[in-house]
Amino acid sequence: MxxxxxxxxxxxxxxxxxxxxxxxxxxxxxxxxxATTTAAAPAAxxxxxxxxxxxxxxxxxxxxxxxxxxxxxxxxxxxxxxxVVVCDATFDQLNPSVCRDGNGGAxxxxxxxxxxxxDIYAQRLDANGAPQWTAGGVAVCVVVNNQYNPVxxxxxxxxxxxxxxxxxxxxxDIYAQRLDADGTPLWTAGGIAIYAGAHNQYNPMAxxxxxxxAVVAWTDIRNGNADIFARRVTGAGTMQWxxxxxxxxxxxxxxxxxxxxxxxxGGAxxxxxxxxxGNWDIFAQRADNAGTTLWTANGVAVCSATADQLHPAVAxxxxxxAVVAWDDARGLxxDIYAQRLxxxxxxxxxxxxxxxxxxxxxxTRPTLVCDGAGNAIVAWEDRRSVTADIFAQRIGPAxxxxxxxxxxxxxxAAGEQTVPLASPDGAGxxxxxxxxxxxxxxxxxxNRVGNSGGTPTGVGGPAGAPGLVVSRGYPNPFAxxxxxxxxxxxxxxxxEVFDVAGRRVAVREARAGGILFDARDNNGRLLPAxxxxxxxxxxxxxxxxxxxxxx
Numbered sequence: 271m272x273x274x275x276x277x278x279x280x281x282x283x284x285x286x287x288x289x290x291x292x293x294x295x296x297x298x299x300x301x302x303x304x305a306t307t308t309a310a311a312p313a314a315x316x317x318x319x320x321x322x323x324x325x326x327x328x329x330x331x332x333x334x335x336x337x338x339x340x341x342x343x344x345x346x347x348x349x350x351x352x353x354v355v356v357c358d359a360t361f362d363q364l365n366p367s368v369c370r371d372g373n374g375g376a377x378x379x380x381x382x383x384x385x386x387x388x389d390i391y392a393q394r395l396d397a398n399g400a401p402q403w404t405a406g407g408v409a410v411c412v413v414v415n416n417q418y419n420p421v422x423x424x425x426x427x428x429x430x431x432x433x434x435x436x437x438x439x440x441x442x443d444i445y446a447q448r449l450d451a452d453g454t455p456l457w458t459a460g461g462i463a464i465y466a467g468a469h470n471q472y473n474p475m476a477x478x479x480x481x482x483x484a485v486v487a488w489t490d491i492r493n494g495n496a497d498i499f500a501r502r503v504t505g506a507g508t509m510q511w512x513x514x515x516x517x518x519x520x521x522x523x524x525x526x527x528x529x530x531x532x533x534x535x536g537g538a539x540x541x542x543x544x545x546x547x548g549n550w551d552i553f554a555q556r557a558d559n560a561g562t563t564l565w566t567a568n569g570v571a572v573c574s575a576t577a578d579q580l581h582p583a584v585a586x587x588x589x590x591x592a593v594v595a596w597d598d599a600r601g602l603x604x605d606i607y608a609q610r611l612x613x614x615x616x617x618x619x620x621x622x623x624x625x626x627x628x629x630x631x632x633x634t635r636p637t638l639v640c641d642g643a644g645n646a647i648v649a650w651e652d653r654r655s656v657t658a659d660i661f662a663q664r665i666g667p668a669x670x671x672x673x674x675x676x677x678x679x680x681x682x683a684a685g686e687q688t689v690p691l692a693s694p695d696g697a698g699x700x701x702x703x704x705x706x707x708x709x710x711x712x713x714x715x716x717n718r719v720g721n722s723g724g725t726p727t728g729v730g731g732p733a734g735a736p737g738l739v740v741s742r743g744y745p746n747p748f749a750x751x752x753x754x755x756x757x758x759x760x761x762x763x764x765x766e767v768f769d770v771a772g773r774r775v776a777v778r779e780a781r782a783g784g785i786l787f788d789a790r791d792n793n794g795r796l797l798p799a800x801x802x803x804x805x806x807x808x809x810x811x812x813x814x815x816x817x818x819x820x821x
Contacts (some may be wrong), residue, residue: 287302295345297668298683299715302339302703305330305352308712309337314703315368315376316693318741318755319343322701322716323376323689324487325356332590334362336380338395341716343695349399359384359406363391369422369430371451372755373783374739375402377430379410379420383689388416388706390434392449397757403453410447413438413460417445423478426744426753426786427451431484433464435472442470442673444488446503457507464501465515467492471499477532479559479711480745481505485538487518487528496524498542500557511561520554521546521568531586534747534820535559539592539611541572541582550578552596556615565615572609575600575622579607581635587816588642588747589613593647593696595626595636604632606650608665619669628659629654633661637692639700640748641721642818643667649690649702652745658686662719673723680717683708687715696742696815697721738763738811743804747818748789754815755784758808766805767797767817775802789819796821 271472295306303309317323320343326772339353350591356502357363361383368378374397382391384406391407411417422430428451436445443466448456464486465471474488482505490499499515519525523545530540535558544553546568553569562729573579577599584594590613598607607623627633631653638648644667652661654676661677671677685707692700698721706715741755756763763780765787775791789797789803799821806813 273529290365295718298681299706299717300341300345300347301351302341302347302714302716303328303337303352304709304711304713306711308334308713309705309714310334311365312691312703312705312714313367314691314693315370316701316742317374317376318370318696318697319371319374319739319757320695320697322366322693322703323370324703324712324714324716325368325378327364327366327380331358333360334808336363336366336378338368338378338399339714340399340426341701345718354395354399356395356401357382357391357407358388365419367422369424370755371430372424372426372428372753373722374755374757377422377449379422379430379432381418381420381434381456382407385412388418390417390420390432392430392432392453392623394453399729406468406529408449410449411436411445411461415440421471421474421476423476423484425479425482427482427505431476431503433474433484433486435474435488436461438508439466442472443467444471444474444486446484446486448505448507452545462503463506463672464503464509465499467514473527475528475530477530477538478745480532480748481534481536485530485557486530487530487538487540488796489526489528491516493520495522496526498525498528498540498555500530500540502559502561516557516561516563518557518563519544519553519568527582529582529584531584531592532745533558533613534586534590534745535749539584541584541592541594543580544569547574549576552579552582552594553590554584554594554611554615556697570611570615572611572617573598573607573622583636583638585638585640585646587640587644587646589644590820591618593638593640593646595638595646597634597636597650598623601628603630604634606633606648608638608646608648608669610644610667610669611672612785622670624665626665626671627661627676631656635689637690637702639694641698645672645698645721647692647719647721648698649692649700651690652677655682658688660687660690660702660717662700662702664721664723678719678723681715682718685709694742695720736815738806739809740806740813740815743815743817747820749820751786751788752817753784753786754804754806756780756806757783761808763806763808766807768803768805770801787817
């Protein structure tokens with residue numbers, strides 16, 4: 271159900287909580303690492319305080335190691351000029367993944383060859399980059415044969431769920447393990463099978479389900495060609511959907527590269543590239559929290575234009591739908607296109623998508639973040655100047671570009687800037703990490719763009735208000751509960767919740783580094799669906815966050 275919001279009341283309420291401007295980051299970005307060796311396979315996530323965590327593998331000795339860096343909301347790299355070592359065990363450590371721990375730090379997982387075969391290990395870093403678990407990481411899975419390419423989602427309790435594909439049975443299957451805040455495995459030793467069937471299942475992707483569990487999607491060869499399947503696992507390690515996985519698409523020919531986002535109600539929207547029409551197109555499907563597919567069987571066509579559409583990326587639109595971006599070869603060279611899908615899977619913009627950027631030469635590998643109000647910021651790799659740069663554009667709810675035509679430059683330095691990775695900054699903008707060769711090696715840099723195309727301002731307050739740091743709420747919008755991660759030292763933190771008429775409807779105090787708000791007022795009654803503002807106070811510091819309750 272849609273609820274009408276009194277815009278004048280909301281504007282008046284916003285005036286009660288003036289937002290401070292955030293500092294402008296340096297032109298062409300902040301260096302995360304400029305070591306003399308190659309930073310490979312980067313991954314990134316928001317730190318919950320306006321900044322970003324980045325992880326990568328790098329050969330600083332005789333083998334590949336795992337390193338990590340952090341850039342704060344004010345654009346300062348705080349974990350040293352070239353990051354901190356997460357693991358430098360013997361032989362190779364590769365393919366790191368990262369999520370925040372909800373207490374100002376990060377959890378990192380990777381595949382690790384210290385035993386002679388590839389296993390899965392993980393480490394937790396505090397806000398200063400110091401390891402919190404066993405030196406060199408805790409063993410997530412060390413069973414026979416190889417395990418590959420872990421992905422991580424936060425469990426909203428200081429730990430994480432790790433998902434990987436696994437060769438223990440001499441074909442590839444999908445496994446998972448949950449680690450608590452102390453690094454202790456909570457599920458069966460060696461992990462539980464998300465799906466372990468005949469043939470191969472590989473390249474899992476995952477998203478938190480908003481209740482401490484995860485929705486996992488993967489590529490599956492059980493039918494002789496590549497299909498897309500998905501399954502949900504609870505925080506207790508209990509499988510929720512069809513034992514063999516929910517078939518999102520089993521059409522003929524191949525479907526590859528699934529990407530997914532939480533739909534706001536415990537389900538997921540999954541997009542992929544699809545060869546059913548003789549070239550690569552983009553399709554999508556939604557599964558609810560019970561595993562029921564809600565859209566057309568085998569998915570709705572996001573784009574079926576001529577030539578190939580590749581590298582889909584997806585973000586929730588805040589209304590139960592999603593925005594999907596991809597690179598598209600329908601023109602003379604690859605361009606960036608996007609489409610918004612409603613909660614019912616209906617395209618909201620022009621058929622086959624709107625052009626985000628169709629500048630000369632190639633634009634590829636989009637990455638995007640939505641602000642929860644239907645706007646999306648898309649970043650991509652751009653060769654309009656022949657060498658690759660990083661550009662971005664904001665797309666409004668109706669599909670129109672909000673900034674300079676064909677986007678604004680986040681980095682146009684010398685050399686090549688490639689593989690952008692976007693994370694939300696908590697104030698409607700994005701932080702973007704990328705690989706960068708301006709120094710002669712492959713380094714990592716980061717930059718921010720706000721929702722106005724420059725220094726971000728608006729609801730959210732400063733990224734690091736003195737003595738108080740509050741993450742954006744997640745998930746948001748939400749139906750059951752939203753969590754805020756909070757850093758305030760030993761100070762008492764109070765959260766007040768106001769409706770759009772300015773009435774205070776709830777008050778909470780922080781517990782264990784954060785607040786889990788259950789959308790109930792002070793009398794225990796469920797709040798009506800709508801927009802609310804949360805004011806956080808610690809000592810003399812105040813920050814605000816907007817939340818959207820759905821029913």
